[in-house]
Amino acid sequence: GENVEQHPSTLSVQEGDSAVIKCTYSDSASNYFPWYKQELGKGPQLIIDIRSNVGEKKDQRIAVTLNKTAKHFSLHITETQPEDSAVYFCAASTGGGADGLTFGKGTHLIIQP
């Protein structure tokens, strides 16, 4: 089955700087890659997703890039703010959803004031 590796496990950045979180996946059939933000005591919140026919997608301060050849995808957050502090998860699926989403282990992003 699919295996998703996520790095780093903890990332501390100064407010206003950029943050980058990286994931690799193992199943070449995966074609849908969402990113979730989870705050303490809450369920994961979908922040951005990308499909394999697209190399990059941007939404305001958040962008995701996908390299299908290398089987890795990354989340980029620019101009970080205190409210960006949370645990971020990457995930992969074959898009039909029949096998659900396979998640990475998460990155705890800490924004230092």
Place this chain on the structure above:
Amino acid sequence: ETGVTQSPTHLIKTRGQQVTLRCSSQSGHNTVSWYQQALGQGPQFIFQYYREEENGRGNFPPRFSGLQFPNYSSELNVNALELDDSALYLCASSRELGAQYFGPGTRLLVL
């Protein structure tokens, strides 16, 4: 538009008991997926229901079972509870088999 809701928010059970967790999908969504999230880990896929039928299953034993109702709400049932079943149980709904939106979860503690 109402988001995904789950009940109860917390519950405590003892080993060997049975539990039922409930999920109401977001308006317009007909697919519900269930995940188990252990402390400090990413969610793990349990199974998915699409138009009232099981549409896929992760690596969980048969004592984890589910239902989806005509209004697309869903239940997760766990029999013969084990200590390792203690976790946050998350429900996610989607339109057809698209992007999944999660509820707040039910925290289960098995003693």
